[in-house]
Amino acid sequence: MKKPLFIPFWVRAVTVVLVLTLALGFMVGERLKILTSGTEIVLKTKPVDPRDFFRGHYARLNFDISEIPKVANTPSMDFKRNDPVFLRLKRTSNGFWDVVYVYDHYPEQQPGSVIIRGTVKSTYSTKLRIRYGIERYFAPKAQALKLEGLTRKEIEVGVILRISPKGEAAISGLMIEGKKIHEEPLF
């Protein structure tokens, strides 16, 4: 009778921990790729400080493009919850980037604009609420509260993002009153 294949425990242990490390490395690598080679844009936001059970304090970022008027920008589209959505953004005169059109597919690239990918969170008769996967800025409590305080004083807060060619966004820094106050280190 054929003997079952015996692989020593240490070989199996090293293999599995290598696979897990590679998976985590891939997760980090994906972010690094966006942060190093993505197009830089700035979005206007209003942070609020709550707490995540696992990841600690964060400032919840409510971007101007988190809620967009449906009628103006989506004349013929019928979005449903959890549908993917693509927004063409262009730089405005105040330095922030804003939506010019909404698509249900990835559109053609045009010079001077970027495409950001989001997911429809909820739909209303006149507007869409969209998530981009960048709505949380994790920071120690004091920093998160400070960010929230700035919005109360009606100080303009901007989030610097990097956008990958596929439309994925990653936070790369913070801007207050037009000045870059924080740049996220890669490591």
Place this chain on the structure above:
Amino acid sequence: MLNKSYQQRLEHDLEGWVKNGWVDRQNTGAILADAARGSSSTKIPAIIGILGAILLAAGVVLFVSANWQEISKLTRLLLLLAAMWFTFVVTVWLKRTSHDYLLEAILFLGAAIFGANIILIAQLYHIDNHYPDGLLFWAVGTLLITLFLRSRATLVLAFCLIVSWASIEILEFAQHPFWPFLPVWLIAAGLAYWLSFRFAIHLAFLSFMAWFFSSIDLLIKWSGFSDSETGGLIVLFLLTSFIYGLVMERKNSPLSLGFGDALAHYAISGLLLIVFFFQVETIEFDGWPATLPFVILAGFAAVLVLGTFIARSQKIFNLTDTALFLGFSTWFILSWFIPALNHLWLQAAIYLGLTIWLLIFGQKQYDKLLVILALIAFGCQVFYLYMETLGTLLDTSVFFLLGGVLLISLALGLEMLRRYLERTRDPQDSRSQEVAS
């Protein structure tokens, strides 16, 4: 305490078995010593180890959530990766030094630190994508550890993660019927079977049931079946599971992994619950089943009948049990399609009949849990009838009086039958013993 009482019972039983000549007196010491060796006390270090691993895992996650900015991103990443590698190095050392009792605890910790790494990366790079995906990623990693290192503790963790992931998707993101659950569940259930890990098989069964019942309304919509067709199918499925659970247990089939009795208990509990609740709820009758549901129902019914006859041939059921089981089955299936069968007293009498039969059958099979389930169902039904008929006291009292008299007569009849059978069987038994000697 449990162990002590088991030891005492075993000592007492052994005394009887020695007297009957089934066990040699010189073997009793070895049997008792073996029972003592296999006691749960040997598992205590392993259990305490798992508790320690849970505390350590909580500490690691809290370290991540503190978001300590004095340490650079890279240092935090490397620290947690090193911690994960360290746990695996420790498991290799434990394996080589025969400290296997801590192996599961450290593997559990390794899987937990893998999750902490995911959380840390999401925090460091402000990733706020669909967050249940993180749980799925963690569950997949944990399943890999289970597969590579045959760890039971990580399989339990994987089931917890899979259930959490599916619950969030269903409850928070209204993703149902949540089909992605099924392939992941299948892998986890397959691993539970491969490891012959009964506890995980229970978890697999319960998690599947939770998914099924949480999505039942949408599954009905998705299938296009009417309420009656779905109800009939569920009842048939539970009855079939019950009968095959009994058969698997009796045949000691390698497929059952000793899970046959659990399957039978889960199925009968489900059946008792569903039949009970649908007499309380008003059923919308949708007429006879359409072609496709009818074919499925007929197929299931054929499997059920076959299972019943296997149970008869295995001597699990006697002729009365076979007739009663098929009778109850027919009634409970047809009552989804024939409104006239849904008369309160008729349904109540049939339901009580089922509980009494289960009680007697459970007693014959030495199945305490089945007896308890039947008793609970009986009690609930009597209470329901009492509440339902409050105000028509005369009818209620007549029902209970008659029912009480019937049951006491039944008890008397059964005891007389048992004594008669014993009297007629004893001489045969003693004769066969003489021949054997």
